[in-house]
Amino acid sequence: MTRTILLVDDDQKIRTLLKTYLEKNQYEVRLAHDGASFMAEFERFRDEISLCILDVMLPDTEGFALCQAVRRRSDVPVIMLTASAEETDRIVGLELGADDYIGKPFNPRELLARIKAIHRRSGQERSQTPRYFRFNGFTLDVLERSLIDPEGAASALSGMDFQLLKLLVEHPGEVLDRSRLAEVTRGRDLGPLDRSLDVQVSRLRQRLHDDGKQPALIKTVRGSGYVFATTVSASHAL
Known part of the structure; x- marks a missing residue:
């Protein structure tokens, strides 16, 4: 590197x-x-x-x-x-x-x-992970684990919500399968009837003002998982 x-x-x-x-x-x-x-x-x-x-x-x-x-x-x-x-x-x-x-x-x-x-x-020899991820007017601060909305108001993210959003912004445009998302957010795979991931995605969509019926940011890929369908920029400074 x-x-x-x-x-x-x-x-x-x-x-x-x-x-x-x-x-x-x-x-x-x-x-x-x-x-x-x-x-x-x-x-x-x-x-x-x-x-x-x-x-x-x-x-x-x-x-x-x-x-x-x-x-x-x-x-x-x-x-x-x-x-x-x-x-x-x-x-x-x-x-x-x-x-x-x-x-x-x-x-x-x-x-x-x-x-x-x-x-x-x-720690720059070990990791070059940026602190800030910007998309659609929002900013994710991975150090503070907070989400800054387009008006500049910051709110804390829960552990699973933070892990899910962080994974999505780190892989924009990439289809992330359900098992991978569950492993990151829960440390385990999902059972065939487990809808907890879908509930979590729905909650995150609400925080991002993403229409659940016709989402523009977190889109469902049937039979696979989800994709973060927007442009993301990353930086070490706000």
Whole structure:
């Protein structure tokens, strides 16, 4: 799985060196040369970025300000780069939400080790499951286990309702058979006369304002199961 790193540094040699080195180690690297270009890249590719590397001293701003801006928008990991030997710079960076700090000059192998350690700690090596799934004006927050309606009101989902909706939004357009849905929501298969799954689907349709007689979102596939018949977008940030 390719992970994307966004790097900002005003030194072209450093940018080129790190891009070449990290790409050899199976990372995709996007580059910026100042604060403005960094923020433009960050906003454009925010959902793809797994880590940011910020130089402290930039022509138009400080890396500290960029770190604050990132933290207001996302919990993506941040590594600060600095040529300063001041301990206070490291402390300030960490207080503003940076995950690690490395001084210049540095060995690219050390930076790579720091990146891998942060990815392990954040769980991104194990899972890239997004937090938010958006469809038809609704947003499912898988961390809070809540459903946000088109008006912005959030409501908690019960265990089985949450598991069912999560499975549906993760597989839009895919026919999910009844046995698979039952295994995920109940941990067991359904008996031939067990209608509990149908009741649960009906309840979820009501929450999504989906007409039970002519559903547009959760459609029944006779003899098979159900399909989530809408477009779903996923992201790590709201």
